[in-house]
Amino acid sequence: MPRKTVEIEPRVEYLSILDEHGVVDAALDPRLDGDLLARMFRYMLATRRLDERLINLQRQGRIGTYGPTRGQEAAQIGTAMSIGPEDWTAQAFREMGMMLVRGWGMHMPMFFWGGHEEGNVVPEGVNDLPIAVPVSSQTLHGVGIAWAMKLRKTNNVCLTYLGDGGTSEGDFHEAMNFAGVYSLPVVFIVQNNQFAISHPRRMQTRSKTLAQKALAYGFNGIQVDGNDILAVYVAAREAVEKARSGGGPTLIECVTYRLSVHTTADDPTKYRSEEEVRQWEKRDPLIRFKKYLMERNVLDDASVAGVEEDIRGQIKEAVDYYEAYEGVDPVDPFRYCLAEPSAELVAQQREFEAAMRAEGLMR
Amino acid sequence: MASEFKLPDLGEGITEGQIVRILVAEGDEVAEDQAILEVETDKAAVEIPSPVAGVASKIHVKEGETVAVGQTLVTFDGDGGADEKPAKAEKPAKKSESSGKSAKQQAPQVEEPERKRTKAQPADDDDDDAAAARKTKATPEPPARDVDESTPGGPQRTRAAAAPAVRKFARENGVDIDALTGSGPGGRVLQSDVEAAIGGAPAPGRPSAPARVPAPPAVTFGKLEGQVDKDNWGKIKRQSLSQIRKTIARQMVKSVSTIPHVTQTDDADVTVLEELRAGLKARGEGGPRITSMAFLLRTLAHCLREHPVFNATFDSEAEQIVYKEYINIGIAVDSPRGLVVPVMRNVDQLSITGIAQELGRVAQKVRNVDFTIDELRGGTFTVTNYGAIGGVYGTPVINHPEVAILGVGRTQERLALDGDRVVRRKILPLSLSFDHRATDGAQAARFLNDVVTYLSNPALLLVQ
Ligand SMILES: Cc1ncc(C[n+]2csc(CCOP(=O)(O)OP(=O)(O)O)c2C)c(N)n1
Numbered sequence: 001m002p003r004k005t006v007e008i009e010p011r012v013e014y015l016s017i018l019d020e021h022g023v024v025d026a027a028l029d030p031r032l033d034g035d036l037l038a039r040m041f042r043y044m045l046a047t048r049r050l051d052e053r054l055i056n057l058q059r060q061g062r063i064g065t066y067g068p069t070r071g072q073e074a075a076q077i078g079t080a081m082s083i084g085p086e087d088w089t090a091q092a093f094r095e096m097g098m099m100l101v102r103g104w105g106m107h108m109p110m111f112f113w114g115g116h117e118e119g120n121v122v123p124e125g126v127n128d129l130p131i132a133v134p135v136s137s138q139t140l141h142g143v144g145i146a147w148a149m150k151l152r153k154t155n156n157v158c159l160t161y162l163g164d165g166g167t168s169e170g171d172f173h174e175a176m177n178f179a180g181v182y183s184l185p186v187v188f189i190v191q192n193n194q195f196a197i198s199h200p201r202r203m204q205t206r207s208k209t210l211a212q213k214a215l216a217y218g219f220n221g222i223q224v225d226g227n228d229i230l231a232v233y234v235a236a237r238e239a240v241e242k243a244r245s246g247g248g249p250t251l252i253e254c255v256t257y258r259l260s261v262h263t264t265a266d267d268p269t270k271y272r273s274e275e276e277v278r279q280w281e282k283r284d285p286l287i288r289f290k291k292y293l294m295e296r297n298v299l300d301d302a303s304v305a306g307v308e309e310d311i312r313g314q315i316k317e318a319v320d321y322y323e324a325y326e327g328v329d330p331v332d333p334f335r336y337c338l339a340e341p342s343a344e345l346v347a348q349q350r351e352f353e354a355a356m357r358a359e360g361l362m363r
Numbered sequence: 364m365a366s367e368f369k370l371p372d373l374g375e376g377i378t379e380g381q382i383v384r385i386l387v388a389e390g391d392e393v394a395e396d397q398a399i400l401e402v403e404t405d406k407a408a409v410e411i412p413s414p415v416a417g418v419a420s421k422i423h424v425k426e427g428e429t430v431a432v433g434q435t436l437v438t439f440d441g442d443g444g445a446d447e448k449p450a451k452a453e454k455p456a457k458k459s460e461s462s463g464k465s466a467k468q469q470a471p472q473v474e475e476p477e478r479k480r481t482k483a484q485p486a487d488d489d490d491d492d493a494a495a496a497r498k499t500k501a502t503p504e505p506p507a508r509d510v511d512e513s514t515p516g517g518p519q520r521t522r523a524a525a526a527p528a529v530r531k532f533a534r535e536n537g538v539d540i541d542a543l544t545g546s547g548p549g550g551r552v553l554q555s556d557v558e559a560a561i562g563g564a565p566a567p568g569r570p571s572a573p574a575r576v577p578a579p580p581a582v583t584f585g586k587l588e589g590q591v592d593k594d595n596w597g598k599i600k601r602q603s604l605s606q607i608r609k610t611i612a613r614q615m616v617k618s619v620s621t622i623p624h625v626t627q628t629d630d631a632d633v634t635v636l637e638e639l640r641a642g643l644k645a646r647g648e649g650g651p652r653i654t655s656m657a658f659l660l661r662t663l664a665h666c667l668r669e670h671p672v673f674n675a676t677f678d679s680e681a682e683q684i685v686y687k688e689y690i691n692i693g694i695a696v697d698s699p700r701g702l703v704v705p706v707m708r709n710v711d712q713l714s715i716t717g718i719a720q721e722l723g724r725v726a727q728k729v730r731n732v733d734f735t736i737d738e739l740r741g742g743t744f745t746v747t748n749y750g751a752i753g754g755v756y757g758t759p760v761i762n763h764p765e766v767a768i769l770g771v772g773r774t775q776e777r778l779a780l781d782g783d784r785v786v787r788r789k790i791l792p793l794s795l796s797f798d799h800r801a802t803d804g805a806q807a808a809r810f811l812n813d814v815v816t817y818l819s820n821p822a823l824l825l826v827q
Contacts, residue, residue: 056396056412061371265375267407343603350606354534 012211015235016225020283022291030234034298040081040229041293044073044286046311047097050106051260053315054113058264062323063114069096071227071259074285075191077101078232079159079252082240088127088149090142090160092135094191098161102128106318114322135196136162136169139188143175146186146249157185157243159236164204165196167213176251180217183248187239188214190251191226193258198271214251226254227285230292257283330356368414368437370430373404379431380404387419393439400424400436417441525552533557536610537736560740561610562763607701618763621679623799626758629811631791631818633774639821650716655791656748657719659771661824662817664690664711667744670810672802674743676764684766684801693742693762694722697752698729704762705734706742715824746771755792766801769814770794791818 017028051070057063069076076097080089091098096109103126111119112131120130129145132138142160149156166172167190179186190210194201207213214221222239224231232254239250257280261268268277293299334341334349341349356362370380380402387399398410399419413419421438424430523541525533529552533540538560545552593599604612636658643653667674667690676685690711693704705725713721728734745762750773759770772792779788793814797807817823 053396059371059373059409059411060414061369061373062414065375261407264373264409265377265406269407343601347603358530358534 008215010212010215012209012215012221012223014223014225015231016228017230017234018228018288018292019225020227020288022288022295024230024292028230028234030230032230032233034296036081037293037296037298038303040077040233041289041299042307042311043077043081043097043101044229044289045307046106046314047073047077047100048286049308049311050100050109050315050318051096053319054109055260055264057110057319058113063110065263065265066109066113067094067263068258068260069094071257071280071284072191072193072254073097074229074232074289075189075226075254075256076161078229079161079187079189079236079254082233082236083157083159085125085127086154087156087240088129088142088145088158090129090138090145090158091131092138092161092163092166093131093133094163094193095131095161099128102126104128106314107322110318110322111325116325116327136166136171136175138162139166139172139175140178142188143179143184143186146179146184146243147182149185150182155244157187157240159187159189159240161189161191163196164190164192164194164201164210165199166190167210168196168204176213176217176249179249180214180219183246185243185246186249187236187243188249188251189236190253191256192253193226193256195258195262195268195272197262197266198268200271209253211251211253214249219249219251221251221253223253223255226256227283227288229285229289256285259284330362365420366415366417366439366441367435368399368439369435370402370432371411372432373402373406373409375406377404377406377432379429381429382424382426383408385422385424385426386410387413387422387437389419389422391419393417393419393441402430411436413437413439415439415441523552524550529554529557533560535606536561537606539736560736562614562740605701607703611702614763615760618760622677622761622763624758624761624796625799625804625807626794626796627804627807627811628756628792628794629815631793631815632779632788633791633818634789636818636821637774637789651719651723653715653719654722655774656722656746656771657715658821658824659746659791659818660692660707660710660718660722661713661715662814663692663744663746663769664713665817665824666810666813668711669813670806672806673767673797673810675766675801676743677766677798677801678764679800687743689743691741691743693739693745693765694725695745695747695762696726696729699732703729703734703739704742704745705729705738706740708741744768750774750792756794759794759796761796761798765798767795767797767807770796 015028016025017030018024047069051068054063054066055068058066072094076095077100080098080101083089085103089095089098089102099108100106103123105123108119108123111117113119122128122130129138129141132141139160139162142158146158149158160175162172176188178184179188192201192210196204205213209221209223211221211223222235224235226232232252235252239252242248242250259277259280290299290304331349331353334345334352337345353362373380381404382400383403384401385399386401387393387397393399393413393416395414395416396412399413400411402409402411417439418441419437420440423435423437430436523543523545524547525540525545530540532554533543533552536557538557540552540557543552543556543560544550545556547553547556633655636655640653640655640658671686672684674687674690676687678685689709691706691708692710693706695702695704705728707718707721707725710718728738742762742765744765745759745768747757747759747768748771749757750771753773755772755775757770757772759768761768770793772794775790775792777788777790778785779790780786793811795807795811
């Protein structure tokens with residue numbers, strides 16, 4: 001009956017390879033293939049431009065509320081490119097960069113945020129779950145998928161994405177515990193973008209890092225510079241390889257910053273300083289990566305201009321496609337609620353139709 | 364091509380915004396997505412990017428001005444804007460002809476050009492997603508909001524001022540609220556105006572365009588049965604009231620709870636009248652069928668002139684009887700939608716043949732559920748001919764705010780005494796309900812006596 005210290009391994013690594021000035025740590029540089037690097041850049045730029053366009057579309061009344069991705073491109077694209085098409089993802093709602101990598105079309109976010117459920121239908125052959133708005137609910141789904149993978153003895157892994165706010169949800173902790181106990185092939189990608197709407201990271205948990213949450217559940221957590229795509233990619237590769245070979249789960253905390261609004265209905269000037277934003281803008285993941293690619297001669301000005309041009313065309317094509325869409329019958333939700341509609345539902349439908357007609361929105 | 368840019372619905376409950384800054388001047392060449400205005404809403408100050416490339420030919424707002432969602436901000440002369448959907452019609456047509464892909468299939472992908480080209484090429488896509496084909500129509504119709512776009516200052520159709528609850532009430536009762544002239548402050552339409560529109564008395568100054576009675580909902584589910592449930596004694600089934608049932612229920616409660624009803628009954632000997640009708644029928648000639656109802660209405664028109672208190676409404680608030688100088692008789696009929704009371708106007712000015720013709724027309728309209736709210740308004744007296752189905756006497760409920768209603772039973776063959784002789788007569792049973800606030804039993808008896816006298820001696824109709 002002594003009073004003594006129980007030894008655990010309180011160890012959290014931090015990884016940064018490419019700093020905000022574009023200086024690379026030569027010893028840590030994974031020396032990735034030029035083609036892979038160019039593809040990473042392409043996805044990052046596409047995500048950025050599409051994000052900008054979506055905000056404009058919302059401001060012009062052409063889509064509804066939209067939750068931007070700006071600043072989180074490295075965290076999303078670095079992780080998404082670490083897995084293959086046979087692997088799975090369970091996303092939250094701010095993972096547009098990841099979605100583009102996985103094969104969702106550029107028009108899909110327009111449909112989704114434009115209020116058309118078609119935008120949340122996973123494309124054929126893509127192993128992703130749809131967008132999940134209930135915060136952290138997707139972590140349980142991701143763990144469930146990983147459990148199935150383990151039971152089926154496949155070599156696949158599942159990435160599940162969440163935000164710093166998501167780590168305060170019960171679902172997250174249940175998912176973490178289950179993943180640890182069953183040693184499942186799942187990687188928790190926490191994009192710590194410093195805010196859950198207006199709630200700052202420091203008010204989210206007293207823990208020094210979010211990565212250390214993994215320790216309580218018996219597996220490793222690593223903190224990476226989430227604006228450094230090389231660090232993100234390296235950490236993700238390691239975690240994925242470990243999971244694939246039966247080593248169990250990992251949590252990766254990508255330290256990043258939400259450079260834009262929480263959603264287009266948000267005004268961040270009410271809870272953070274412009275000075276803070278300016279500081280983080282200097283750490284923009286695209287700026288440093290572009291510098292790195294130029295120095296490695298993977299890109300030059302002409303090729304960047306070509307990529308920009310391509311992306312502009314694709315976004316235009318996506319917008320045209322979206323805007324030509326007729327939409328569905330607004331009465332549809334009533335049709336698919338119940339096999340046998342209840343009297344209440346029928347009454348509600350009639351009321352809805354009368355209101356739509358009265359507003360001239362329906363014939 | 365000019366296009367108008369309106370303050371979009373900036374989302375999540377925003378209905379208006381204040382123009383903080385105008386970032387372009389009239390006549391400026393503007394690029395697509397270039398910031399043109401800064402608008403502050405309840406939620407945030409946001410820059411509004413131009414939806415089109417073109418010249419900002421007119422700026423309709425000033426800095427500091429509060430603008431509503433949907434209000435025109437800027438007019439552009441240029442190569443077509445977001446609001447000019449038809450200009451893009453060819454594009455989707457091409458898409459749906461070639462494949463008809465759903466949102467999930469046609470994916471402008473972010474990839475290297477080679478891969479992109481194969482993916483974006485509709486020609487080699489043989490998928491036939493039928494649902495998608497249905498959804499992606501060849502020519503997108505302009506959205507309904509285009510209706511307003513010709514009038515920058517606001518909607519073309521004047522929207523009546525009315526509280527939301529009153530709007531809902533009007534909608535539920537099939538009344539076009541925008542066609543009413545309100546009696547409230549500043550022309551506000553009140554619930555009582557809507558009630559008047561439903562109840563018969565036309566609201567003053569109502570424009571001529573009548574509201575359509577809403578057709579039954581286009582979307583039906585095979586069955587409309589309510590939920591099966593059970594109580595202590597066995598199975599039951601609940602059924603929500605249809606809109607028309609709700610209206611009838613409300614009207615009936617109002618009538619019975621405000622009007623002290625008295626019902627008197629009497630019989631009319633229609634033997635002679637029926638012989639007369641038989642004679643007319645024998646003549647044939649393909650004219651309208653002269654029913655006993657036509658004779659009855661003719662009779663009523665005459666007797667209502669003689670007893671004007673029965674051709675009136677009771678205004679309890681003003682404590683007045685409102686005598687109507689016109690005779691508009693409502694006829695309660697069992698339509699496919701339930702009880703409706705189309706009104707036959709100026710019955711006193713019609714011949715029996717005219718009435719018969721009019722009855723035929725009304726019956727036809729009711730069968731086809733093809734009548735306007737207007738045709739149900741403005742009655743001065745109501746007849747309910749339940750006898751067409753069956754029954755002898757009844758206690759009809761007055762069509763509020765009228766003074767009286769006549770129930771007509773089924774014509775019976777009865778044995779009667781003619782002096783000492785027993786004879787066979789045709790008897791029409793009548794039940795008159797009246798508002799005892801407006802008049803008394805003696806008046807009612809006199810009125811009913813007259814009706815019976817005319818029906819029993821139809822020759823009198825010729826000499827009045
Ligand atoms: C269970 C649940 N609670 C609340 C919300 C409302 N909500 C939407 S986003 C959000 C903040 C999420 O923050 P974080 O997990 O950090 O993700 P981020 O928005 O920063 O990407 C909240 C509270 C929700 N969608 N689901």
